[in-house]
Amino acid sequence: MTSKKTVNISYTGKAQELIRSVQAEPGQRLKIINKKEKWELEGYLLPKNEFTSDNILLVKLDNGYNIGIEVTSDLELEKIEGQITLERFPRRLPSQKKGLPEISLLGTGGTIASRIDYVTGGVVMALDPEEIFFALPELFSEISFRNVKSLFKLGSEDIWYKQWQLIAKHVTEELNSGVNGVVVMHGTDAMHYSSSALSFMLGDIPGPVAMAGGQRSSDRGSFDGALNLISASRVAAKADLAEVVVVMHATPDDQSCYIHRGTKVRKMHTSRRDAFKSIDIPPLGEIDYEGNIKWNRIERRHRKKSVSVDPKTDFEPKIALVKAYPGSDPEILDWFIDRGKKGVIIEGTGLGHVPSFPPEDEKERSWLPVIKRATEEGLFIGLTSQTLYGRTHPYVYRALRFARLSGAVHLEDMLPETAYVKLGWVLGNYDNEKEVKKIMLTNLAGEITEKSRFDSFI
Amino acid sequence: MIKIKAPTELDTEKIGLKVGLEFHQQIHAPYPGTKDPLAQKHGSKLFCPCPSFIREDDADIIVYRQLRAVSGETGEVDIAAKFEQMKRSMIKYEAYSDTTCLVELDEEPIFPINKDALFKALAISKHVFNLTLVKEIQVLRKTIVDGSNTSGFQRTAEIAYRNNDSYIIVDGKKIGILQTSLEEDSAKNMGREGGKRVFRLDRLGIPLIEIATAPDMHTPEMARKVAERIGLLLRLTGYVKRGLGTIRQDLNVSIAKGTRIEIKGVQQLDLIEKYVKNEAIRQQRMLELLEYVKNELKFNENDIEKIVPIDLKQVFKKTNAKLIQKTLKAKGTVTGALIPKFNGLLKYELQPNYRVGTEFSEIAKVVAGAGGILHSDELPKYGITEEEVSKVREKLGISKNDGFILLVGDKKQGTIAVNGIKEMLKLWLQGLPREVRAPRPDGTTGYLRPLPGGSRMYPETDSPPILLDQELLEKINKVKFDTPEERLQRYMTKYKLSNKLANQMLKHPQASFFEELVEEYNVDAKLAATTIVETLVSLRREGVDVDLINENILKTLLQSVSKGEIPRDAISDVIITYSKQKGKRTLEKIIEELKASQMSDEELKQIIREIVKENEQMIKEKGMRSMGALMGKIMSKVQGKADGRKVSSILKEELSNAIN
Known part of the structure; x- marks a missing residue:
């Protein structure tokens, strides 16, 4: 378990002098007097926070309020009896009860593991999984936790392939030790990158790997991560499923969560509870707050106890994801080639366009020459669409055909982020150029659908 | 033996009555830069630009949520929060696409604090109450998981605190002012639907200034007068919203031997006296009751353990009691529990016409959402027969000193309610519990929840601390509000009201509406004042439902008179006609007809x-x-x-x- 780091921001200047003069530490009860302004207060000295201005003393009053008091030459402090300790959080150790379905839980950071930090005054990732359990007593009557591990505490945007490899290693250990499933608590912003990565790295698995996060921090009564975590745990423990999935609120209601396929899901809103949407397919299923699962009519991999996980976690980090848009400078691709990248996923417009035939006097805006250069130098160039929904196509328009002729590969209905992650994984595990192209176009984990469904648009 | 009836009067001095007020007033403050005409007219919320606009029409957004008890800054789950967790159920929220946003729905972090609201609250704190302004304001989250806030907390900031000159004078007495805070109003409680509590988000987030007084009031009358004075002082600033529901008071009441009780959300100033008096009586009566049951009856922990919910469906299988018949048909049941040694005490009055049985009913309502209870001291009644009562006694194993309670309804609710009452009795054994009570329309109060401790506040991290800079301070310093005397003078000289009428108008809650009518709608001042302080009052006395006459109606009517379209003497008739027809005919129509009937x-x-x-x-x-x-x-x-x-x-x- 990682240890908690506390950053100590000290009071400075006049505030520091005043506090030192009475030998007070944060938490100490003080009488604060300003004779000129004819007032006095009692309260506890709080640690300074990042946003607090200089010459301000932060005090917690007996009515519970925090206020900032200006340090002037008229201010007097007096140390008085009493102290509070901050930063105490109740922990609840996971129970192991015989007869209950068994799962393991891995913590990686994110809002779901966040709480208030009194030093910075901001939300930080500091909670160990045990501390979150405190808010979820109902879990223990139906599920037994074999292992609860905190692998690291990172925001999801700071998680990359080395962390994916670490998560995959631990998931493998847990699944191979015989638990019914594994829950991965994860930050939400880039959770869909990690869910894709785990989908490819883990390959065949015996039971579900359910990822969950929170859009509201765990300090509040409206903590949405509670339902997500409970639902993910139930999916891991009981669902007839053997895939990497993301389990998050189905709607703004605390009534059910969707079970999204890890390669077909995307965070589509900055802040709403139901930010995660399955793209181009319906969610695999929906689990309500009592744990009932309703499966959708879509193929899924079923639980299979006999499967032993044999992960392929190699990953080629020299890859990139770029967006092509009106006025975008194709030289970015030259830069990537020169930087030694092995492959680039382009998020094109519509069916997978890049600017191709600008007016004669603005020729330098066309991406075709540089795509050609890239593929000739051995890079894999994949085309996806910034519409997110729908399938790319290499033939409909002339520009598409030319992009293809330049060597770019239209990646069917793969999401840009999924394609980016898959490319790193494919390049990490296969050398042959032809094979890379073939596997990029082969459906491995539900990332490419055979046909486009009518019922799955917004 | 103990006296069953509660006294109706009390010697406030002898029992050492102390009252403090927390006066909540909505502030009118459009979010700086908002282009929304509704926000300009009604003001905006504290942490988003949505209009502070209360609606009557049906909501178009429905969201269901569950709130959980969470630990506070010091790591302890607050007792009040735990209590709410006990009642855990789905909460229904109603919202509007056009006048509420993701902030109220707790789906988005807050916007920066409404600077206009902050400025106005600070100006009021400084100039009306002589408080010292907080140099760096910290917005906090106050944990509230009763459902009235979608987030599970209320955002609040202390903005000013007391110095030696922080007081107001009422009847020649100094009443200390402790502090002001700026906070968001809660969502409107719309009652229950099935087991779900329903709240509406139009009110959530409206800026409120909370003024806390010292417990310097020692009579119920003084409590009312102080509230009226504060109301008047706030109206004079012109910074506040007006109308029903824009003011709410919490009353902190204690007697020397009792404890601090908070009566939450009193809207009518004229009932303050009654609430204070009845609460003092209740504390007195509770102390007497507790002494009696503990010392005389030796009521103890063991007795409490005997209180267990028992299903009495069998007893009432063939009952003629309508309510029970209906409930059994709907798959409900009758849950009973014995209350040891309480025979005859369930009808003991805690407040005039408010019995121990009533208190248990209130507990059952708030804890389990149950409809209420029946008890042994009132049965047989409601169609329940003597025979059924004795069967109940037999089934519950009651001896002659014991009482019992019955809950008719859902079985789970019944069990939760009985356990709630049991927990409460445990608290009673330890002495008068500190609690929050809800005002009832008859002037009594009912149990609401335990008084929250201090551990429920922690920083609102989505809002950085706000330092009062020189520019803001100078702007605040420039503000000058009329004193009541100055305003009275203006009413008399500029509006030509008589001293008596001016005085009445000044103290009337609709004083600022009166000024608006005169200044902005060219209504004759005397006409406006007489209508508001005399005509409407005497019509109400005659039994006319003048609540239907809202500001818009009055404005249209008085404008029409001022323009000479209809005669001044027709005002009463128009109001009576309108009220009788309950708005079926619009006011415009009534005026039209009246106009048509006017002689040339x-x-x-x-x-x-x-x-x-x-x-x-x-x-x-x-x-x-x-x-x-x-x-x-x-x-x-x-x-x-x-x-x-x-x-x-x-x-x-x-x-x-x-x-x-």
């Missing part, structure tokens, strides 16, 4: 001339002094079809013609 000047002149002619003799004798008598005759003839002032001026002309 020619018709009026004709009638006046006729009457002048008929009374030639009298006019000859009395000259202009016959005016009064003639007016009476003419007015009875035109019967509201002409304005008195018009009649008078035509008559004057005709009279002088006739005399000359």
Whole structure:
């Protein structure tokens, strides 16, 4: 378990002098007097926070309020009896009860593991999984936790392939030790990158790997991560499923969560509870707050106890994801080639366009020459669409055909982020150029659908 | 034996009554830069630009949520929060696409604090209450998981605190002001639907200034007067919203031997006296009761353990009691529990007409959402027979000193309710519990929840601390509010109101509406004042439902009179007509019809001339002094079809013609 780091921001200047003069530490009860302004207060000295201005003393009053008091030459402090300790959080150790379905839980950071930090005054990732359990007593009557591990505490945007490899290693250990499933608590912003990565790295698995996060921090009564975590745990423990999935609120209601396929899901809103949407397919299923699962009519991999996980976690980090848009400078691709990248996923417009035939006097805006250069130098160039929904196509328009002729590969209905992650994984595990192209176009984990469904648009 | 009836009067001095107020007033403050006309008119919320606009129409957004108890800054789950967790159920929120946003729905972090609201609250704190302004303001989250806030907390900031000069004077007495805070209003409680609590988000987030007084009031009357004074002082600033629901008070009441009890959300100032008095009586009565049951009856922990919910469906299988029949049919049941040694005490009055049984009912309501309880001291009744009562006694194993309670309804609810009452009795054994009580319309209060401890506040991390800079301080310093005396002078000199009328108007909650009518809608000042402080009051006394007459209606009506479209004397009739038809006919229509029925000047002149002619003799004798008598005759003839002032001026002309 990682240890908690506390950053100590000290009071400075006049505030520091005043506090030192009475030998007070944060938490100490003080009488604060300003004779000129004819007032006095009692309260506890709080640690300074990042946003607090200089010459301000932060005090917690007996009515519970925090206020900032200006340090002037008229201010007097007096140390008085009493102290509070901050930063105490109740922990609840996971129970192991015989007869209950068994799962393991891995913590990686994110809002779901966040709480208030009194030093910075901001939300930080500091909670160990045990501390979150405190808010979820109902879990223990139906599920037994074999292992609860905190692998690291990172925001999801700071998680990359080395962390994916670490998560995959631990998931493998847990699944191979015989638990019914594994829950991965994860930050939400880039959770869909990690869910894709785990989908490819883990390959065949015996039971579900359910990822969950929170859009509201765990300090509040409206903590949405509670339902997500409970639902993910139930999916891991009981669902007839053997895939990497993301389990998050189905709607703004605390009534059910969707079970999204890890390669077909995307965070589509900055802040709403139901930010995660399955793209181009319906969610695999929906689990309500009592744990009932309703499966959708879509193929899924079923639980299979006999499967032993044999992960392929190699990953080629020299890859990139770029967006092509009106006025975008194709030289970015030259830069990537020169930087030694092995492959680039382009998020094109519509069916997978890049600017191709600008007016004669603005020729330098066309991406075709540089795509050609890239593929000739051995890079894999994949085309996806910034519409997110729908399938790319290499033939409909002339520009598409030319992009293809330049060597770019239209990646069917793969999401840009999924394609980016898959490319790193494919390049990490296969050398042959032809094979890379073939596997990029082969459906491995539900990332490419055979046909486009009518019922799955917004 | 102990006296069953509660006294209706009390000696406040003898029992050491202390009252403090927390006065909550909504602030009118459009979010800086907002282009939304509704926000400009009604003001904005504290942490988003949405209009502070209360709606009557149905909501178009419905969201279901569950709240959980969470630990506070010091790592302890607050007792009040735990209590709410016990009642855990789905909460239904209603919202509007056009006047609420993701902030109220707890789906988005807050916007920066509404600077206009902050400025106004600070100006009030400094100039009205002489408080010291907080140099760096910290917005905090106050944990509230009763459902009235979608987030599970209320955002609040202390903005000013007391110094030696922070007081107001009421009846020559100094009443200390402790602090002001700026906070967001809670969502509106819309009652229950099935087991779900329902709240509406139009009110959530409206800026409120909370003014806390010292417990310097020692009589119920003084508590009312202080509340009225604070209300008046706030109205004089012109910074506050007006109308029903824009003001709410929490009353902190204690007696020397009792404890601090908070009565939450009193909206009507005229009931404050009653609430304070009844709460003092209740504390007194509770102390007497507890002493009696503990010392005389030796009621103890062991007795409490005997309180267990028992299903009594069998007993009532063939009952004639309608309520029970209905409940059993709907798969409900009757849950019973024995209350050891409480025979005869369930009808013991804690407040006038409010019994121990009533208190248990209130506990059952808030803990389990149960409909209420029946108890042994009131049965047989409600169609429940003597025979059924004795079967209940038998089934519960009751001896003659014991009482019992019955809960008719859902079985789970019944169990939760019985356990809630059991927990409460445990608290009673330890002495008078500190609790929050809800005002009831009859002036008594009912149990609401335990009084929250101090551990429920922690920083709102989505809002950085706010440092009062020089620019803001200077802006605040420049503000000057009228004193009541200054405003009274203005009413008398500028608006030409009599001293009495000016005084009445000044103290009236609709004083600022009165000013708006005069200044912005050119309504005659005297007409507006008389209508508000006299006409409406006397109509209400006569039993007319004047609650239907809202500000818009009054504005239209008074404008119409001021323009001379309808006669001044028709106001009462219009209001009566409108109220009787409960808005079925719009006011505009009533006014239209009245206008159509008005005599033309020619018709009026004709009638006046006729009457002048008929009374030639009298006019000859009395000259202009016959005016009064003639007016009476003419007015009875035109019967509201002409304005008195018009009649008078035509008559004057005709009279002088006739005399000359």
